Amino acid sequence: xxxxxxxxxxxxxxxxxxxxxxxxxxxxxxxxxxxxxxxxxxxxxxxxxxxxxxxxxxxxxxxxxxxxxxxxxxxxxxxxxxxxxxxxxxxxxxxxxxxxxxxxxxxxxxxxxxxxxxxxxxxxxxxxxxxxxxxxxxxxxxxxxxxxxxxxxxxxxxxxxxxxxxxxxxxxxxxxxxxxxxxxxxxxxxxxxxxxxxxxxxxxxxxxxxxxxxxxxxxxxxxxxxxxxxxxxxxxxxxxxxxxxxxxxxxxxxxxxxxxxxxxxxxxxxxxxxxxxxxxxxxxxxxxxxxxxxxxxxxxxxx
Amino acid sequence: xxxxxxxxxxxxxxxxxxxxxxxxxxxxxxxxxxxxxxxxxxxxxxxxxxxxxxxxxxxxxxxxxxxxxxxxxxxxxxxxxxxxxxxxxxxxxxxxxxxxxxxxxxxxxxxxxxxxxxxxxxxxxxxxxxxxxxxxxxxxxxxxxxxxxxxxxxxxxxxxxxxxxxxxxxxxxxxxxxxxxxxxxxxxxxxxxxxxxxxxxxxxxxxxxxxxxxxxxxxxxxxxxxxxxxxxxxxxxxxxxxxxxxxxxxxxxxxxxxxxxxxxxxxxxxxxxxxxxxxxxxxxxxxxxxxxxxxxxxxxxxxxxxxxxxxxxxxxxxxxxxxxxxxxxxxxxxxxxx
Numbered sequence: 330x331x332x333x334x335x336x337x338x339x340x341x342x343x344x345x346x347x348x349x350x351x352x353x354x355x356x357x358x359x360x361x362x363x364x365x366x367x368x369x370x371x372x373x374x375x376x377x378x379x380x381x382x383x384x385x386x387x388x389x390x391x392x393x394x395x396x397x398x399x400x401x402x403x404x405x406x407x408x409x410x411x412x413x414x415x416x417x418x419x420x421x422x423x424x425x426x427x428x429x430x431x432x433x434x435x436x437x438x439x440x441x442x443x444x445x446x447x448x449x450x451x452x453x454x455x456x457x458x459x460x461x462x463x464x465x466x467x468x469x470x471x472x473x474x475x476x477x478x479x480x481x482x483x484x485x486x487x488x489x490x491x492x493x494x495x496x497x498x499x500x501x502x503x504x505x506x507x508x509x510x511x512x513x514x515x516x517x518x519x520x521x522x523x524x525x526x527x528x529x530x531x532x533x534x535x536x537x538x539x540x541x542x543x544x545x546x547x548x549x550x551x552x553x554x555x556x557x558x559x560x561x562x563x564x565x566x567x568x569x570x571x572x573x574x575x576x577x578x579x580x581x582x583x584x585x586x587x588x589x590x591x592x593x594x595x596x597x598x599x600x601x602x603x604x605x606x607x608x609x610x611x612x613x614x615x616x617x618x619x620x621x622x623x624x625x626x627x628x629x630x631x632x
Numbered sequence: 633x634x635x636x637x638x639x640x641x642x643x644x645x646x647x648x649x650x651x652x653x654x655x656x657x658x659x660x661x662x663x664x665x666x667x668x669x670x671x672x673x674x675x676x677x678x679x680x681x682x683x684x685x686x687x688x689x690x691x692x693x694x695x696x697x698x699x700x701x702x703x704x705x706x707x708x709x710x711x712x713x714x715x716x717x718x719x720x721x722x723x724x725x726x727x728x729x730x731x732x733x734x735x736x737x738x739x740x741x742x743x744x745x746x747x748x749x750x751x752x753x754x755x756x757x758x759x760x761x762x763x764x765x766x767x768x769x770x771x772x773x774x775x776x777x778x779x780x781x782x783x784x785x786x787x788x789x790x791x792x793x794x795x796x797x798x799x800x801x802x803x804x805x806x807x808x809x810x811x812x813x814x815x816x817x818x819x820x821x822x823x824x825x826x827x828x829x830x831x832x833x834x835x836x837x838x839x840x841x842x843x844x845x846x847x848x849x850x851x852x853x854x855x856x857x858x859x860x861x862x863x864x865x866x867x868x869x870x871x872x873x874x875x876x877x878x879x880x881x882x883x884x885x886x887x888x889x890x891x892x893x894x895x896x897x898x899x900x901x902x903x904x905x906x907x908x909x910x911x912x913x914x915x916x917x918x919x920x921x922x923x924x925x926x927x928x929x930x931x932x933x934x935x936x937x938x939x940x941x942x943x944x945x946x947x948x949x950x951x952x953x954x955x956x957x958x959x960x961x962x963x964x965x966x967x968x969x970x
Contacts, residue, residue, distance in 0.1 A: 500738060500744050501747070506692060507692045507734075507735075507736040508736070508761060508810065509732040509733070510731070518757070524746075524748055631748070
């Protein structure tokens, strides 16, 4: 299998798993604050991944975590598309217009802000300015998504405008003009749809991955991400932070023989609930990796 | 002349030089007219402004912004349409007569086709220009009709191909089909045979001649290839450094005589030398750019050695106007004699 199709397959698998898990989350609604069993249990038939330090089922929390990023992530993609694509197309198609210069300046200013700083500052202002933060907790993720989308717009618009500009000067576009095709048809059909589709799809993948990263980072850090007790891969990880040393001591093998390493891992999983550390980490790495693979696939098919 | 189709009066086109930002006059005070159904060849050496002239008339914007001055009038089915720029720099073009009134076949057909759209869709897009109300199925059918018209075998299969899957000759035919599908009255072909081998060249020319005949097109061929001129043209326009130096019937162009322009003579002598494998006649390569108030050709002119004293002085002090030489023949040379 060629590498190119490999990245497409990997990306497609990861994305379909994410979609599947998100759909599954619709059916496994439980009270996120309610403990179901003893804390820090190893995997068993009752709790496939064990329980966390408050005795909540880890698998259920892992599944429910997809609620934190799936729909807000798509919202971010939608916002970036609605703002970035028209902006990029217009800048590339009318490179000499005065409005283009203004738009470029605006994009440069927005693009100069570090993404995380922008997000933290604005979410902080948002949380201070609303009267009852708890009531707005659900909306907070959408504010987060909006900010990530806005911080992503310069990148999308910039790349798209460069692509549109090269095609705008291509001879086949001149030919289409000479034959009397209207501008809108040239722009939408011949430039955007036929020649920039993959570029936009690639940017969508990158944006979604970027939102996932920002959401889990902020949830891990605390105040600005998903408010506990609602789960997120980020805050599951931060909840079991204190476990790290304990798990490490359990996992330390008596010798480097393979069976001793296996034994150490088994101890860490069964007695130290190492899965509470491993599962969210793996989930984040695999999801982002899959999205990047998909982005790479689009990049290699003329993105 | 037959019914007029297009009259161009005193057209000048300036282009900004990308190297030093200076305005360069590429087309200088050109006037000519075309009759309906004529086949006209536009000849001249590289850089003489042939392509710029036709492109500015057709409103094909290049990367460099050009300034266009002068008047052009087109006669369409609906009546007369003046194409004078309202003020200098404001472009209007033949495409504003009606979309698709004029078609253009590009020099490099592969570059003139969208690489990521099938051939059929591109032809169908041109059909949309001519028939905005046609349904998708009608457009597809029409596109296949045009692909068949340009003598492509199995048009239905060709319609599904992408440009990179075509051979040079096929791509040129597709480019012609894309241009014809807008149902133009006026077709400009920019070196339609460059890069094609001799057999395909002949096929493309025969195709253009047949379509011109059937559709009643006015055809303007921009070409270096005198075989094309001899084979097809009714009339020849000669451009030298952006100025029209001769405009006459094909016979007047090819038959040597005292009436023709010395530059036309030189061009033919060069082609003939190439065909017969002789070394080319010696030439004084003219310095580029207009020579101020003199005949632009004066530094290369073979007649300067043999002309009359009185007239030779005028060659250095005045720009020769394009004057009628009888029977639709015009020459811009003080030394030409009836």
